[in-house]
Amino acid sequence: MKSIPTPANPRKRLSERLAWVAPYLYLLPAALILLIFTFYPLIYTLWISFFKWDLLQANPRFVGLNNYSVMIDSSQFWNAVKNTFIYILVVGPLSMIIALALALMINRLERLRVLWRTIYFLPYSATIVGMGFVWAWIFHPQLGIVNHVLDWLRWPTRTWLNDSSTALPVLIIIGTWQIVGYNMVLFMAGLSNIPRGLYEAAEIDGAGPLQRFWQVTVPMLSPTTLLVLVTTGIVLFQVFDTVQVLTGGGPARSTEVLAFLLWQEAFVSFRVGYAAALAYVMFSIVMILTLLQSFLAGRKVHYQ
Amino acid sequence: MPRAFGQRLSWNLRTREILSEFGFHLILLLGAIFWLLPFFWMVSTALKPVAEIFSPNVTLLPVNPTLDNYTKVWASSPFARYLLNSFLVAILILVGQILTIVPAAYAFAKRDFPGKKLLFSIFLATMMIPFHVTIIPNYLTLAKLGWIDSYAGLIIPFLTSVFGIFLLRQFFLSVSNSLLDAARIDGCSELWIMWLVLARSSLPALAAFSVFSFVRQWNLYIWPLIIIESTELKTVTLGLVQFASFESHGVENAGTLMAASSLVVIPIMLVFLLAQQQFIEGITTTGVKG
Numbered sequence: 061m062k063s064i065p066t067p068a069n070p071r072k073r074l075s076e077r078l079a080w081v082a083p084y085l086y087l088l089p090a091a092l093i094l095l096i097f098t099f100y101p102l103i104y105t106l107w108i109s110f111f112k113w114d115l116l117q118a119n120p121r122f123v124g125l126n127n128y129s130v131m132i133d134s135s136q137f138w139n140a141v142k143n144t145f146i147y148i149l150v151v152g153p154l155s156m157i158i159a160l161a162l163a164l165m166i167n168r169l170e171r172l173r174v175l176w177r178t179i180y181f182l183p184y185s186a187t188i189v190g191m192g193f194v195w196a197w198i199f200h201p202q203l204g205i206v207n208h209v210l211d212w213l214r215w216p217t218r219t220w221l222n223d224s225s226t227a228l229p230v231l232i233i234i235g236t237w238q239i240v241g242y243n244m245v246l247f248m249a250g251l252s253n254i255p256r257g258l259y260e261a262a263e264i265d266g267a268g269p270l271q272r273f274w275q276v277t278v279p280m281l282s283p284t285t286l287l288v289l290v291t292t293g294i295v296l297f298q299v300f301d302t303v304q305v306l307t308g309g310g311p312a313r314s315t316e317v318l319a320f321l322l323w324q325e326a327f328v329s330f331r332v333g334y335a336a337a338l339a340y341v342m343f344s345i346v347m348i349l350t351l352l353q354s355f356l357a358g359r360k361v362h363y364q
Numbered sequence: 365m366p367r368a369f370g371q372r373l374s375w376n377l378r379t380r381e382i383l384s385e386f387g388f389h390l391i392l393l394l395g396a397i398f399w400l401l402p403f404f405w406m407v408s409t410a411l412k413p414v415a416e417i418f419s420p421n422v423t424l425l426p427v428n429p430t431l432d433n434y435t436k437v438w439a440s441s442p443f444a445r446y447l448l449n450s451f452l453v454a455i456l457i458l459v460g461q462i463l464t465i466v467p468a469a470y471a472f473a474k475r476d477f478p479g480k481k482l483l484f485s486i487f488l489a490t491m492m493i494p495f496h497v498t499i500i501p502n503y504l505t506l507a508k509l510g511w512i513d514s515y516a517g518l519i520i521p522f523l524t525s526v527f528g529i530f531l532l533r534q535f536f537l538s539v540s541n542s543l544l545d546a547a548r549i550d551g552c553s554e555l556w557i558m559w560l561v562l563a564r565s566s567l568p569a570l571a572a573f574s575v576f577s578f579v580r581q582w583n584l585y586i587w588p589l590i591i592i593e594s595t596e597l598k599t600v601t602l603g604l605v606q607f608a609s610f611e612s613h614g615v616e617n618a619g620t621l622m623a624a625s626s627l628v629v630i631p632i633m634l635v636f637l638l639a640q641q642q643f644i645e646g647i648t649t650t651g652v653k654g
Contacts (some may be wrong), residue, residue, distance in 0.1 A: 080561040082554065086467035088485075090524040093464065097488045097521040101501035108500060162395070165388040172389065178640050179396045182403070185636040185643070189601040190625035197618050205405060208422050209446060233597045237399070249648035285570040298494050301585045305605055326500050327590055336500055343497040350492045364552050 091199075102343070108336035115330035127337035136313065136321070138336070139189060143228060144317040148296045149236040156288060158236070159243035164277075167251045177248070181241035192302045195234045196221060217333035221307055231302050231315055239295065243288050250284025251277070283357065290353040294346055318342055402627075410434065410623035417619050433623035437607070440620075443627055445596060446603030451516045453599060454581035458574055460523040465573075468529045470558045473536035474544065491526050495586070503590055513593045522581065528573045535569040536562050572642035573637060579643070582632045600628040 069162040109127055113120035131137045166176050183191065199206050199220035220226050232284045254277065300319040303309060309316035309324070318338065325333035404424075409417065412426040412431050437443060471477070472484050502521055503512070511517035539562055547557050563570065585601040593596055598606065607624050636643060 080477065081478075082473040083475040086471035086475070086558075087483065089464040089530060090468040090526075091483075093521075093524040094490055094526070096486070096505065097502055098493060098498055101498035101505075102493060104501040104504075105497055141398045162392070165392060169385060169388055171385075172572075174641075176392050176396070177644070180399055181640065182633065182636070183399065185579050185583075185632065186403075187601060187629050187632055188602055189583070190405075190587050190628040191402055192602070193621055193625045195623060197409065198402060198405060200618070203618065204415065205422065237402075245644050245648055294492070294494070298496055299497070304585075304589070305608075314650060316417070322496055323499075323586065323590075327503075332500060339497045339500065342494055346492060346494050 086174060105336045105339050105343075106331055109340050111333040113331075113333040115332050120333065123333070127334045128341075131147050131337055131341070138317070139313055140316050141320045143315060144297065144299070144319075146228065147232060147235065147299055147317060148293060150232050151239065151267040151296050152289070152292050154232075154293065155236045155240045155243055156285075159240050159288070160247050162244045163247035163251055167248055177245065180244055181236045184236075188234075188301045189305055191238075192305050193228070195302075199230050204240070224310075224312040227307050227311060227315045231299070231307070234302050235296065235299060239292060243292060245279070246284060246288050246291075250281050254280045280288045286353060286356055290349055293349050297342070297346060297349075308331065356361065393490050403633075406629070409618055410626050412619055414619060421592075433619040434618050436628075437624045437627065441607050441610070441624075442595060442602065443603065443607075443624065446598055447627070447631070448601045449603075450582050450599040450601075451599060453515065454578045456515075457522045457581050458577050460519065460529055461525045461577055462570065462574075464524040465528040465532055466558060466563050469532035469536055470562055472529065473533045474541070474562070487526050487529060499586070499590060506591060507590050512591050513597060515597065517591045518588060518597070518599070519541050521587075525573070525577060528577065531573055532566060532569055535566040539565050568645075570641060571639065572645055575639040575643045579632055579636060582635075600615075604628050 105221065110122060110124055110128065111120040112123045148268060158284075159215050162176075162180055166173050169176070198204055200217040201217075201222055203222070205221070210217045218226050220230050258276050258280065259272055262276050267275060298319050299317055300323065303315050303317055303320045304323065307315040309320050320340070322338045322342065325331045408425055411429040411430060411431070411579055413428055413430050416423065416427060421535075468487075472480065472487075506512050506517045506521075511520070543565075544557055544561060546563050547630075552561070582599075583601065584599070585605075587607075588599045588602045594605075594608070604624055608621055
């Protein structure tokens with residue numbers, strides 16, 4: 061009989077043989093959560109979007125692309141697209157310009173930098189549901205401080221959130237107020253990464269402050285600008301809290317945005333299939349934005 | 365002549381610098397007044413008696429400050445419960461997240477294994493998926509598990525954070541391998557190295573992540589809105605909205621609504637102010653809106 065050579069320490073041998081598994085085990089808890097609550101929903105949403113499914117009725121019925129064609133024919137959908145893009149196209153550039161101006165000023169200060177940074181960043185961490193009620197009170201039709209000031213200046217007052225021509229602008233003000241601080245700290249980080257030598261060289265070449273801004277700051281800051289642009293776009297695209305709490309999409313659908321429409325279809329009207337199709341359209345738009353970013357980042361952005 | 369000229373030039377430069385510094389402070393101050401106005405107005409209104417809120421003569425500060433609005437809020441709705449719920453949920457989520465992100469960040473930063481690059485990009489890609497896209501299936505999953513209207517439903521979907529993994533990995537990468545090898549020679553196990561060498565040397569990153577995660581959970585609205593029904597499970601955002609709708613949006617309740625809002629906002633402001641350095645550094649390190 062041939063004897064099998066036994067290892068001196070079988071337990072150690074086993075653990076060594078299984079050592080390659082360890083890194084995967086370390087990833088497992090996080091991966092499981094992502095799998096169940098992010099990846100699976102991503103695919104399942106697509107699947108649901110091919111069904112007519114009212115949560116109140118039991119049986120989903122396969123309808124192919126019908127939800128998407130209903131969506132394309134729906135004026136409510138296009139209205140939400142319009143409102144969402146107005147919101148993004150105003151809040152995005154506005155908040156970036158204010159943020160850049162703040163970052164340029166604060167970065168040049170010798171004192172109190174942390175104080176200013178903290179003040180302007182404060183709204184980003186404040187509970188927007190709570191601050192939304194405060195803004196609604198500030199813009200209150202009868203007793204709001206804004207109308208008091210307008211009255212005092214003898215300018216016409218408005219009913220703000222109750223007026224379909226001013227409700228979206230009020231949400232735009234709130235959104236800008238909230239996101240500026242976030243963009244500001246990203247710009248501050250980007251600005252402090254620009255080597256001082258470039259400014260000195262430009263100054264020796266006789267460039268004035270404006271020229272230095274356009275020829276040094278703007279190109280050197282472009283990676284940061286792109287990052288801010290895309291992250292801001294993605295966040296603004298999902299605006300929901302202020303709409304749901306303050307206007308409910310109204311008056312006359314003037315503040316109905318895509319995320320709100322999605323929530324309303326899924327959890328108020330229970331048209332789950334249609335809501336899933338909406339979700340997929342939102343997802344596709346975000347994907348396009350993201351791919352655009354990596355495309356631009358690879359080509360046009362100026363690195364050192 | 366050159367010397368005097370040089371002195372004058374530098375003096376002029378210095379004056380210009382001081383003037384521009386002063387000008388910037390002035391602009392920033394004016395902007396800050398507008399930026400802080402909502403916070404100020406919230407607290408000021410919350411401390412005003414009803415008569416002053418109705419009065420046509422608006423005053424910036426309450427003439428006869430009172431805590432009436434706060435006692436009314438406290439008496440008419442379970443705000444203590446809402447605050448406790450939000451605190452518990454945010455803390456439990458944070459603990460769970462740390463337990464899942466530290467091992468994952470360790471694997472991505474300090475171990476080599478087949479498929480590492482691919483897995484890491486898959487993890488990162490999830491940050492691009494808007495939360496809204498996942499809410500319908502997640503609702504259905506929770507319904508199947510019987511977790512609708514429960515603490516489990518509020519907590520379990522959030523038990524990991526790719527933002528956190530990314531942030532920690534950046535820090536872990538900067539910890540020298542010789543430190544880890546020294547610990548291995550001393551006979552430390554990998555788990556020991558992960559938690560007591562790496563995680564401990566990355567406490568600033570963990571602190572940054574903790575504040576970030578806590579603030580995010582405290583402020584979260586859409587998820588509790590979808591899955592929570594019972595009053596005793598409501599978080600602060602949901603409780604506040606319920607309070608507002610019960611009280612109707614009527615003018616007579618502006619004082620109590622501002623008091624209730626401040627009960628939600630002020631705790632998280634304090635958390636942020638205590639840890640704003642870490643919070644902001646966490647964001648600028650990764651450039652990600654968690």
